[in-house]
Amino acid sequence: MxxxxxxxxxxxxxxxxxxxxxxxxxxxxxxxxLEKTLKFLDEKNIKANFFIPGHFYKRSKKLVEKINNNNHFICSHGLKHDLLHSKTKEQMIYDLKTSKYDLEDIISKEVDIYKAPVWSIKKNIDQCFDAIIEAGYKYDHSLIPKNFLKFGKNNYEMIKLENGLKIIPPTGITIFNKNIMFAGGFYTAYVGNNFLINYYKKLNSKKIPFNFYFHPYEIFTSQKNRKLIKYNNLFVSLYGIYFGRIFNKLNLICNTFNFDSLIKVYDTR
Ligand SMILES: [Zn+2]
Structure with missing residues (x-):
């Protein structure tokens, strides 16, 4: 699996x-x-999906090329790392198209998947999806499980919308009738490793794939980002308590399961 x-x-x-x-x-x-992330993935011989925002590809074109040359999969995380669902349709299309074309210029390959910053397809959902398809993407990976279930019958199978856009859900879990994100990041940072691994194993035993995401700053945290108090921002300080402490979780997941691109895993089932 x-x-x-x-x-x-x-x-x-x-x-x-x-x-x-x-x-x-x-x-x-x-x-x-990011360099540490790439080294880790190389050691594990894992190919991953990299969602890249504008501030990164503008500063570090060489690293985008390196990610691509290492045979990982380049995907778009938007031009600006702000809320997609708060933009007008024109602003959405500008952001989505610019990011797609800029990345394609760098890697000379088509960029087909988009993921909105901070899961920001929570309102104006139809308008967001129309803008994504109009900008030329084939896939979206932005819907939190609760909203995905407004379209799909479960929270693990890709669905195709009437406008042609295919949506790949982040892996969810149903607890007390609530559909909760269970696909890495903050959502699984405080979950016990055994529970998490067993849940993913259970999915795989039912022929269901899972997806797991992280930010390089959560796991391969720089010295500066370990001292979050320096940012003088309560949100960042609380969010960052686990940074640098969940390497074992990622390591265990990478040692236990096999990985490939979102498109291959979800669109060839
Ligand atoms: Zn982001």
Whole structure:
């Protein structure tokens, strides 16, 4: 059974700034964190999906080329790391198209998958999906499980919308009748490793793949991002308590399961 590993190539400070949060002493730490991520994946011989936002490809074109040359899969995380669902349709299309074409220019390959910053397809959902298909993408990977179930009959199988867009759900779990994201990041940071591994094994035993995502700053955390108090922002300080402490979780998942691209895993079933 093959699953999919997803990396959101976000810089911690710059994402917060683009979301409009007030960050003191911002510094760009992503390059170092990403190099460590690439080294780790190489050692594990895993090919992953990299969702790349504008602030990264503008600064680090060479690293985008390196990700591509290492045979990982390049996907779009939007031009600006802000909320897709709060933009007008024209602004959405501008953001989506620019990011797609810029990335395609760098890697000379088509970029087919989009993931909205901070899962921001929670309102104006139809308009967001129309903009994504109009911008030329074939797939979206942005819907939280609760909203995905408005379209799909379960939270693990890809569905195709009437406008032609295919949506790949982040893996969810149903607890007390609530559909909760269970696909990495903050959502699984405090879940016991055994519980998580057993849940994913159970899915695989039913021929269901899972996807698991992380940000380089969560696991391969730079020295600066380990001292989050420096950012003088309560949200970042609380969010960051587990940074650098969940390497074992990722390591265990990577040692236990097999991975390939989201498209291969979800669109060839
Ligand atoms: Zn992001």
């Amino acid at each position: 093959i699953n999919s590993l997803v990396i959101d190539v976000d810089d911690l400070s710059y994402c917060q700034l683009e979301l409009g949060r007030n960050i003191k002493n911002p510094s760009y730490e992503l390059e170092e964190e």
